Amino acid sequence: MKKIPIVFSIDHNYVMQAGVCILSLLNSSNEEEFYNIYILGANDITNEDKNLLQQIIQVYYAQITFITMDDRFDNVFEIRGVSKSTYFRLMIPDLLPSYDKIIYSDVDVIFQSGLGDVLNIDLGNNYLGGIKAIGAENIKDYIKSLGLQVDKYINAGFLLINASLQRKDNLFNEFKRHLNKQYQFQDQDIINIVCKDRLTFLPLKYCFTQKSYELYYTNPKRLFSVFSPKEVEEAFTEGIIHYEGTNKPWNGFCYRYDNWWRYYKKSVFYSEEMHFQTAYKIQYPTWTLKKILRLLRNFIRGDYKQ
Known part of the structure; x- marks a missing residue:
């Protein structure tokens, strides 16, 4: 049986999303895969939260270990309502010293297949593996201002971490130098x-975002300029659906929201009240000035051109 270490980092507000995410992973995997799941939790994770997540894995080949993080990230820069727990991933190699490679994933995802093949990817002398950020072209000036190349900027929502090399080179010391800098995309930057x-x-x-899905139908040339047709086909049928950005399936309508709800309904977190409230938001959407401006911005950038 192949043992697969995977890490999620959350605070209390994302316990439900973590549970749905984990359920989709275990349900989509085969019996030859055993998951060592590690939850890097803020100090607001309760015993009830832990018990609910333990219930998720009861009938699967998996175990959960909870690691309560200390206060070293309490004063880091936060933006767009993204909590400090996003920075926890920077410490993964030091927190789990027995692994040479470790998988990290955000919890606003749904898995469509197992992760048995990921650990076979050769990282060579690189610190980690990630997926090119398809939306990077929209922020190219910002990325260039960081001294980075747009076509080499990755989305940090799914990472294959070369833990042994990061420990060898004391990479967390380099990460620490940037913790209080006001980067727009925080730890991803x-x-x-x-x-x-x-x-x-x-x-x-390994990170099929809503943006990628949208481009497939609205501007496929742009998507295929970054990824091959074979990669895109695999992403559709077995890829990890990443609900990045502000549109989340538990708050309203978004691309492939039904995939998330399928697992939410099967989980111990299911609530009829939340189901009704979300359905109401979809049926009677509220158009704020912010939403209208975002749609206009996307149109001007060409995201909806054929």
């Missing part, structure tokens, strides 16, 4: 800056 030119680019199926 830090990872791209520190690991510049030491990145392995993973197939699209």
Whole structure:
């Protein structure tokens, strides 16, 4: 049986999403895969939260270990309502010293297949593997201002971490130098800056974002300029659906929201009240000035051109 270490980092507000995410992973995997799941939790994770997550894995080949993080990230820069728990991933190699390679994933995802093949990817002398950020072209000036190349900027929502090499080179000391800098994309920027030119680019199926899905129908040339048709096909059928950005399936309508709800309904977190409230938001959407401006911005950038 293949043992697969995977890490999620959350605070109390994302326990439900973590549970749904983990359920989709275990349900989509085969019996030859055993998951060592590690939850890097903020100090607001309760015993009830832990018990609910333990219930998720009861009938599967998996175990969960909870690691309560200390206060070293309490004063880091936060933006767009993204909590400090996003920075926890920077410490993964030091927190789990027995592994040479470790998988990290955000929890706003749904898995469509297992991760048995990921650990076979050769990272060589690179610090980690990640997926090229398909939306990077929209922020190219910002990325260039960081001293980075747009076509080499990765999305940190799914990472294959070369833990042994990061420990050997004391990489967390480099990460720490950037913790209080006001980067627009926080730890994702830090990872791209520190690991510049030491990145392995993973197939699209390991982080198939809403943006990628949208481009397939609205501007396929742009998507195929970054990823091959074979990569895109694999992403559709077996890829990890990443609900990046502000549109989340538990708050309203978004691309492939039904995939998330399929697992939410099967989970111990299911609530009829939340189901009704979300359905109401979809049926009677609220158009704020912010939403209208975002749609206009996307149109001007060409995201909806054929």
